Amino acid sequence: MTSTTSAEPTRRDFLYVATGAAAAVGAAAVAWPLISQMNPDASTIAAGAPIEVDLTPIAEGQDIKVFWRGKPIYIMNRTKKQVEEARSVNMSNLPDPQTDQARVKEGHDQWLVVIGICTHLGCIPIAHEGSYGGFFCPCHGSVYDTSGRIRQGPAPLNLAVPPYAFVSDTKIKIG
Ligand code: FES
Numbered sequence: 001m002t003s004t005t006s007a008e009p010t011r012r013d014f015l016y017v018a019t020g021a022a023a024a025v026g027a028a029a030v031a032w033p034l035i036s037q038m039n040p041d042a043s044t045i046a047a048g049a050p051i052e053v054d055l056t057p058i059a060e061g062q063d064i065k066v067f068w069r070g071k072p073i074y075i076m077n078r079t080k081k082q083v084e085e086a087r088s089v090n091m092s093n094l095p096d097p098q099t100d101q102a103r104v105k106e107g108h109d110q111w112l113v114v115i116g117i118c119t120h121l122g123c124i125p126i127a128h129e130g131s132y133g134g135f136f137c138p139c140h141g142s143v144y145d146t147s148g149r150i151r152q153g154p155a156p157l158n159l160a161v162p163p164y165a166f167v168s169d170t171k172i173k174i175g
Helices: 002-038 042-048 078-085
Strands: 049-055 065-067 071-077 113-116 131-136 143-145 150-154 164-168 171-174
Touching: 049 065, 113 171
Parallel strands: none
Antiparallel strands: 049 171, 065 071, 071 113, 131 143, 143 150, 164 171
16 A cells, blocks of 8 residues: 555656656757747858958059948048049039038048949949049949039939948948
């Protein structure tokens, strides 16, 4: 009798423990894919991660093109003359009025950073082309100035400025 009563709880305990363990394993199996799905996959990280760009190889008057989130980004080291031209423009002559100062970072006035996608239908404009010395879009003839502002043609808006910051005098982080 004694042995029966002592054996019974033992068997029941085992069943509880076994059931509990199975439930815990089941919960973990359900939870893991949910937790796993919350992490961006590698291609998402690659596509959206900020990039750092060393500016030292870009001579005055030249530009480079880099890619961020699959978009071409122009980084232009403007000459003093180009900056002066961009700043001497009468705002009333601009289809999308914006001062040059609002499009660059204070203290780094020579550096223009813009997304190289025409705001008309998305072609990639050519740098240092067009009658304003900024960008020319060969698709339908939009002309942008040395601040990337639209001056002629069908494009309605200035070239967009991506989010970026100077991490040192010679390096920027885009994104
Ligand atoms: S896409 Fe650039 S002018 Fe049309």
